[in-house]
Amino acid sequence: MTRPTAKAPTAATHAITSTPTPPSRRAPGSLTQVGGIEVGHFTDARRPTGCTVIIARHGAVGGVDVRGAAPGTRETDLLQPGNLVEQVHAIVLAGGSAWGLDAAGGAMRWLEEQGIGFDVGVGLVPIVPAAVLFDLPVGDARIRPDAEAGYRACAAASRQRPAEGNVGAGAGAVVGKLFGLHRAMKGGIGTASVTLQGVTVGALIACNALGDVVDPDSGRVLAGARTANGRALLDSRRAILRGEPLSPLLAGTNTTIGVIATDAVISKTQAQKLAQLAHDGLARSINPVHTLSDGDTLFALGTGQSGKTLGMMLLGTMAAEATARAVVRAVQAARGISVGALHLPAAAELAAPRARAAGPSR
Template structure:
């Protein structure tokens, strides 16, 4: 176990980003189509193929997920990943046509100091293609891929990942690009809200403060009074090797959203576009009640850990006035 999304067999992850742009794309690629679902809790989401994952609709499996910066421009990243998959002959077959299925979600990083004057067409389709081509078992965390330009209320955001195994041997792993309107840390200190779920000091081992003060619990919001509904979002992918139906994958996504609540304060606001995609590779049978409940419990913990790691591993952007990274202050 590498404590990464790729601890699930048959899953690879790739990044592509542009330092001048201060933005990027992360591709999650499945060796074989995986059963998938989506759960949206934020008030300002931006998604691609989200309706396809509705339980009432026909297609149950996906070939990849696209996570990107760039706000609505970043939705083009899915087209780049789709192009790469098409070259591999991957996709949903309709007689002679092969259509790669690539749902995606975006976060807002257009005001982080990077050069967004890209002309007629944005870079995100090309970045999506490059991210898919770069996909492998090992991948970086922090200010890379979709987390390249991410920020939170008080520290640089980034991309994090974590994994775990249930008592019954079912694996579950998460990947999150953390660009929340709120804070992943408690007050102005080094403590993470997700501290109770930390394993082996993966985000600094600081635990919780000895007590909580009113100042720690006050609202800290990116942009303050000037905050805009389009400026935030945490987007995540959760994958398990359990055998799940589309309905069960949806339930798992809903439970995993509690990991957002354990790691971000405040969360699921009108100012966020929080989205969780879930996918199941179908290797291991699971009890539909007790087994799914246990899996969801651990999945929420894993999600909280992935979010904390995204901030812990981030590095500050090289622009005047950029937010510090957690390690700049507390490492």
């Protein structure tokens, strides 16, 4: 097994500690409730990073929509409706910035060993699009997902409800960085699903947003940039509109990525539209979103295993709802971490102080 060459972290500078977060009271469902979908995580114990693989063993119609201005992606052109390949076999979501795209090679190797892929006459070529997020500032940046990580995520895949929070592609995710990393909070990965008329639409989202995560129903900020003393949530949108100065931003150093899947029978064109509509869920739950410093990318898969069709109005509404719920789950399930002098609290850590807070938030 080939792993990245990295200097061993020292306890003084790179020790990672976690603060437990209680489970959500919501029963949100999951991406694996969609027939034909399996999910597996690989989390690198040497620092918070990893990858997540979404497998469709029997193939799935695929689509994609990229809204952020700084994406890191692989094999997205083939998902355009006018292009040849009709089905994909897995999607890889990874940390590690562009380095993390290597994880898709390991997923291909695992799928080929299982006899899964696009038949090209002389063999099978697994179709594995991928997207990455930027988690390099949290711990030793020389440690990032590679092909072996993608292989191991596939080996761990199952129909069980996926773990959430600080795992897989969400292991090193951080939210609310508009006013500096030292005032940000822990992001993560979350999942949810909606079922209507015998059809399920699910979402799995790794949230590493530049902006805040907000409750899509109430608009209340759940996690994001904190006040200067670090004890309360700032509300980035209102702070920007007040004219508060932002920290210098580097393009591509954030990004929310994910997969939406349904067991409805859909076409490749409809899969692309479903990915587009799912971004409405990001817009409801992240503010600001789709920025120049985010590479926000959503894939859509249709397994067709329900044998049913629904209109795109219903499927799109379900996709946006599942996506928004999965973003909320990502921060609800996250645990606070400390890496050297940097502490990134989880949403639950600020919940009690926020409830007691009175007076100005600055």
